[in-house]
Amino acid sequence: MQADLLIRHAAQVVTPVGRRPLRGKALGSLQVIPDGAVAVREGRILAVGPTAEVEARLREVTEVLEARGQVVVPGFVDPHTHLVWAGDRAAEFERRLQGATYLEILQAGGGILATVRATREASVEQLRAETRSRMDRMLLHGTTTAEAKTGYGLAPEAEFRLLDVIHDLDATHPLDLVPTFLGAHAIPEEHRADPEAYVALLVEAMLPAVAARRYPVEGPWRAPWTDGRAAWFCDVFCERGAFDLDQTQRILEAARRLGFGLKVHADEFVPSLGATPLAVALGATSVDHLVSTPPEHLALLARSETVGVMLPGTSFGLGSGHYAPARRFLEAGGALAIATDLNPGTSWCESMPMMMALAARYLGLTPAEALAAATLNAACALGLGHEIGSVEIGKWADLVGIDAPDYRHLAYRYGVNLVHTVIKRGKIVVREGQAVYRGTDGARPGGDRP
CATH class of the missing domain: 3.20.20.140 (Metal-dependent hydrolases)
Incomplete structure (x- = not known):
């Protein structure tokens, strides 16, 4: 397989699974993958699993993003x-x-x-x-x-x-x-x-x-x-x-x-x-x-x-x-x-x-x-469970890298922003907590220009 982007060696890749809402007691059912990886091609998720397994399936990767010490969750x-x-x-x-x-x-x-x-x-x-x-x-x-x-x-x-x-x-x-x-x-x-x-x-x-x-x-x-x-x-x-x-x-x-x-x-x-x-x-x-x-x-x-x-x-x-x-x-x-x-x-x-x-x-x-x-x-709740909301093969690669060793820090900590990386349809738009996307006029967030 060829991938445009490989996120690898995440402390955890954590996601709910499915295209329909999780109900009742099932709401807390998450897939937690230690030393996880996600491969992306043409904006969609190509593979997800332990880093060794995902890398073994890839023969060519355009960009590699190291996620050591981070948790990767859906956007x-x-x-x-x-x-x-x-x-x-x-x-x-x-x-x-x-x-x-x-x-x-x-x-x-x-x-x-x-x-x-x-x-x-x-x-x-x-x-x-x-x-x-x-x-x-x-x-x-x-x-x-x-x-x-x-x-x-x-x-x-x-x-x-x-x-x-x-x-x-x-x-x-x-x-x-x-x-x-x-x-x-x-x-x-x-x-x-x-x-x-x-x-x-x-x-x-x-x-x-x-x-x-x-x-x-x-x-x-x-x-x-x-x-x-x-x-x-x-x-x-x-x-x-x-x-x-x-x-x-x-x-x-x-x-x-x-x-x-x-x-x-x-x-x-x-x-x-x-x-x-x-x-x-x-x-x-x-x-x-x-x-x-x-x-x-x-x-x-x-x-x-x-x-x-x-x-x-x-x-x-x-x-x-x-x-x-x-x-x-x-x-x-x-x-x-x-x-x-x-x-x-x-x-x-x-x-x-x-x-x-x-x-x-x-x-x-x-x-x-x-x-x-x-x-x-x-x-x-927006009618988009079949497209986004989980880290699963075929869904759009909307992903967030959290600067924490465990997904529970998201609810445990407050008043600080733990988001390190944001990926939107396979494109890195936030890196090291800073927005890096550009608008149609070449402007970055805040109005500065290249």
Whole structure:
């Protein structure tokens, strides 16, 4: 066999296995290969196993990467982010520290609506630059694929601008983006007196326009599965002060008729609104948050094919002691993924390893479960478990080298970045903790030029 790249003598190669999410107790089932190696050809994994065995099968190798003292794991997949926005909400963070709640701030016109105002006022160039900076930090922390929601435009042209930014950056940055339309993130200020008018706008105009919108599939870093669709998924924030259950159902049913996959923000603050059973009934790909999900709804989700995505960074960011019931969900046989919920209000964190550390401490996951939830199961929450999320022959070679002797350090340690190397579809894009990819204009991250 010929290989373009051989990563060899890793202290461990550690991966979940399969194309479907690991469920229940199986979430902690990992393949651990001491003195491991991975061979790559044309961007895909050619061989994986002990170094001696893999090298014996190769007759020619273009590049060799020594991974002694490192752990090689799949590239992290972040299945829930609000990636594109302008501005910050540091003042609101201070208000929450003084006792104001998230919902109080939202109902007073802050929260999401504050970011909508800043994002609408920002130029496309500003949005692109701020988003690229966040993507650079995600990549440096080992994320190789992420979902990217709109939702800070909340008007047709403003939402289209966010989709434009997502697709431009997906084509020109190594981090692959999976676009989600979240026009139903909040009721915009101009529709506060008549929320039903905004729901009608979503159903009758915005969703059909997004469904009809197409983007070029070319680009030096465009994901191989990109098919030109403006958005793969439609998401709705079903919550008091946002969209009620009836509105959520009408929006999701309209999206499903137009061919969108479905996602739902469910049970983040208020229990028993019914978004989780609705999502299961409609065949949603994932239901996200689940902090306040009633036990019977959680059990229903666990029996379904829908992935439950839990976001420990959000509870942490809110200073809440109330985290999603991950152990109960796993005991019921559920398929669990974790994500950052990267956003300016409650979880401005680009690090999936930090989410693993939080999941181990506050969701009760083992280090093995946290790794699988951040890789294979997270990929399945985006419908990509057959392409990425594990170190297996035939999958894309999205790999991360961790500067630690054991994979458990990912959950054990926090507040430092252990990522040494990131490989995206067989190309080294981070080396010795520094980004080395170049964009279409020859620029490195941060804007410096060769």
